[in-house]
Amino acid sequence: MAREDEKYDDLSEQQITADHILTYEPSKEYNCYVTSCVIRPDKSSSFNPLLNSMLEHWINHPEIKFNKLYGFASGATEDMSEENDGMRLVKKLFFSPRYDIDKNAWELNLNYYNPSPIIQKFQKRLKEVRKGN
Secondary structure, three states: OEOOOOOOOOOOHHHOOHHHEOOOOOOOEEEEEEOOOOOOHHHHHHHHHHHHHHHHHHHOOOOOEEEEEEEEOOOOOOOOOOOOHHHHHHHHOOOEEOOOOOOOEEEEEOOOOOOOHHHHHHHHHHHHHHHHO
């Protein structure tokens, strides 16, 4: 998360230091933009464990609330009629299209019912952990 009180338009990725990054704060709510999710085809079986470990990390920090995830995924063709890895992921997790932003913009509201077993498990576990605190 970039610091709000400074401008970083002129910084390259290599110039960003730990001081430029803010930590997530307890009792605050966040919407996140997923900039990239790439996995080599020969390692595709590693994706679910990676995703689950990220969600488990969030479950272990229930004091920080993540509301929505945003992402950008385009179809293999201009008319979005053919799938690719990005489209499979947004469909697997039931992201919703955000045509008001762009035809390739997607949103996942973590507070709403989601038919994805991965997201349902996350929501259930997070609810249990928050109830216990």
